[in-house]
Amino acid sequence: MNMKILYGILLICTVLTGCGNVSQQDPVPAHDSFTMPSKQVGETRTINVWTPATYKTDTISLPVMYMADGGLKEDFPHIANTIAALVAAKAIPPVILVGIENTQRARDLTGPTEVAKDKEIAPVVGGSEKFRAFINDELFPEIDKRYRTSGKKGILGESASGLFVVETFFLKPEMFDYYIAFDPSLWWNNHALVRTSKEHLAKFPPTAKRFWFAGSDAADIAPYTKELSDILKSENPAGIKWNYADEPTETHKTIFRATKEKAIKWTLGNN
Numbered sequence: 001m002n003m004k005i006l007y008g009i010l011l012i013c014t015v016l017t018g019c020g021n022v023s024q025q026d027p028v029p030a031h032d033s034f035t036m037p038s039k040q041v042g043e044t045r046t047i048n049v050w051t052p053a054t055y056k057t058d059t060i061s062l063p064v065m066y067m068a069d070g071g072l073k074e075d076f077p078h079i080a081n082t083i084a085a086l087v088a089a090k091a092i093p094p095v096i097l098v099g100i101e102n103t104q105r106a107r108d109l110t111g112p113t114e115v116a117k118d119k120e121i122a123p124v125v126g127g128s129e130k131f132r133a134f135i136n137d138e139l140f141p142e143i144d145k146r147y148r149t150s151g152k153k154g155i156l157g158e159s160a161s162g163l164f165v166v167e168t169f170f171l172k173p174e175m176f177d178y179y180i181a182f183d184p185s186l187w188w189n190n191h192a193l194v195r196t197s198k199e200h201l202a203k204f205p206p207t208a209k210r211f212w213f214a215g216s217d218a219a220d221i222a223p224y225t226k227e228l229s230d231i232l233k234s235e236n237p238a239g240i241k242w243n244y245a246d247e248p249t250e251t252h253k254t255i256f257r258a259t260k261e262k263a264i265k266w267t268l269g270n271n
Helices: 003-017 076-088 105-109 128-146 160-171 188-195 197-202 222-235 255-268
Strands: 032-038 043-050 062-067 096-100 149-158 178-182 209-215 240-246
Touching: 032 128, 043 076, 043 128, 062 076, 062 128, 076 096, 076 255, 096 128, 105 128, 105 160, 128 149, 128 160, 149 160, 149 255, 160 178, 160 188, 160 197, 160 209, 178 255, 188 197, 188 222, 197 222, 209 222, 209 255, 222 240, 240 255
Parallel strands: 062 096, 062 149, 149 178, 178 209, 209 240
Antiparallel strands: 032 043, 043 096
16 A cells, blocks of 8 residues: 555544554543533534542542543543542542543644644544633533532643644643643644643643653644643743653554553653
8 A cells, every 4th residue: 555645544543543552442431421511512412520539428529530531432441540549559649631622633632733634534624622622611610500619720642632732832821730741642733732832831820731742653744733842841830740661672562552551641640
């Protein structure tokens, strides 16, 4: 098969379905599920929420970790199980996990692009601004109404979802306190987020943020995660505690599961 065609198929698969992360049969933990209408994205969305075992027996307000790809047949079960194990081991403090189930993944998780090939990936792309507004304006208040939340918030994601995490970090950094991106698809729009990162960092708010990101051996991702690491190192932005995990022995299919535990421990642990 022509390598350009193969590369194009891989990009489409990754952005549309998150197939860079091979799905495994993870046990679905006890959780809440509800639906909510959204004016921002013009549809009803399904939300899955995991709370730690102690949530029903104490009165403490907890931080919240949000994730796209948060359906029961997506990444919600294995992240919920990982967080549960880390909380039980006292490696991290208790936290609520909120998973947003996908409808049109490519639409919600990508920003605008000027690259023609990017626009061919799905019928609709470039809707990340509306998806972010849904989370900020509609989902945050709903979660705060239903659960005891402390006001501290984080977001994690891989591949296209990781792209959304990095885009939010640069474009609306005040939304979250913690950002975790596994193999983010930084090639999108001719790697615009990396090209403009210095401009965004120069305007960054002074409040403390944690940013953990990882890059696999993927030829379309590794150069840009490494470049972003170099930029953060040279700019040394005040208030941002960051960590780059260079994982050349991992592939785009394996990096999420291989690094999720250390990512969550570094970001939420007492370090």
